Amino acid sequence: MKRLNRRIKFICITTLIVFTLVASNSINHFSSLHNNQTLNACEINASIACLELYNQPILPTPNPNIPQTEQERFLSAIATHFPTVPQPGSYEYILLRAYGAAFIDPEPAVKFPPTVVFNNDQETQAYQSTLAMEKITGTNNCYLQQSAAAALNKARSQQNIPLKSGYGASDCTRNYATNLRFWRKYANQNTLDKVREGKETAILGVVAPPGASQHLWGLAIDLRVSNAKQRQALYNNGWFQTVENDVPHWTYLGVNVDNLPTLGLRNKVVRGISYWLTPI
Ligand SMILES: [Zn+2]
Numbered sequence: 001m002k003r004l005n006r007r008i009k010f011i012c013i014t015t016l017i018v019f020t021l022v023a024s025n026s027i028n029h030f031s032s033l034h035n036n037q038t039l040n041a042c043e044i045n046a047s048i049a050c051l052e053l054y055n056q057p058i059l060p061t062p063n064p065n066i067p068q069t070e071q072e073r074f075l076s077a078i079a080t081h082f083p084t085v086p087q088p089g090s091y092e093y094i095l096l097r098a099y100g101a102a103f104i105d106p107e108p109a110v111k112f113p114p115t116v117v118f119n120n121d122q123e124t125q126a127y128q129s130t131l132a133m134e135k136i137t138g139t140n141n142c143y144l145q146q147s148a149a150a151a152l153n154k155a156r157s158q159q160n161i162p163l164k165s166g167y168g169a170s171d172c173t174r175n176y177a178t179n180l181r182f183w184r185k186y187a188n189q190n191t192l193d194k195v196r197e198g199k200e201t202a203i204l205g206v207v208a209p210p211g212a213s214q215h216l217w218g219l220a221i222d223l224r225v226s227n228a229k230q231r232q233a234l235y236n237n238g239w240f241q242t243v244e245n246d247v248p249h250w251t252y253l254g255v256n257v258d259n260l261p262t263l264g265l266r267n268k269v270v271r272g273i274s275y276w277l278t279p280i
Contacts, residue, residue: 074264
């Protein structure tokens with residue numbers, strides 16, 4: 001009887017130990033499965049579950065000095081050339097949105113206008129007289145700022161890339177009068193009033209308002225691009241399309257395509273054309 005009791009006691013203890021081991025193993029298995037699933041989820045997006053699981057954030061704590069959003073990156077990139085951002089909704093802000101991609105160019109040699117719109121010929125000339133210009137090879141009188149011209153000459157030495165009109169100055173750096181003449185060809189004061197009020201934006205992809213063209217800055221050119229090789233040669237040399245729907249218009253940005261998102265520009269493909277637009 002005593003022996004039987006001992007045997008029962010032994011069986012009970014053994015069963016309890018086995019049960020405990022199996023149970024704890026299941027819990028471990030379940031929790032490790034749960035961890036793996038959560039880890040996978042964490043790799044996709046950092047959820048609150050990740051924070052709970054590790055009791056600390058998995059992603060590095062955002063550094064407040066590194067701009068996070070597209071818009072913050074863009075405004076930070078243009079800050080050296082364009083420290084005072086115009087009031088959202090203002091005419092200047094509308095122009096910065098349409099033509100301001102050029103301001104991301106980090107090259108110190110490139111000179112930017114002090115404003116997105118010149119009020120008259122005198123203001124335009126005062127800025128243009130400070131620019132160091134260089135001729136585009138094989139043209140009559142097409143001039144751009146030196147680094148923009150050097151990059152374009154290199155692209156044109158790699159591929160045959162004709163100017164839109166063939167060879168004229170009007171494809172390249174323009175004066176205030178030419179900018180105004182082109183505006184009057186397509187638009188009028190009524191259009192300008194609507195642009196100012198934010199009620200008209202499509203015209204900005206056709207012609208720039210007086211004093212607001214990138215062509216005044218010596219950093220834009222109108223080209224006749226018809227194939228992918230020409231396009232690639234331009235991209236490789238820092239030239240991109242930055243004005244939505246203005247197909248022949250190319251802007252010198254001076255950086256590699258990989259840098260454009262980092263500098264806050266937003267890629268938008270319209271009818272097969274890849275534009276790099278401001279995110280504001
Ligand atoms: Zn143009």
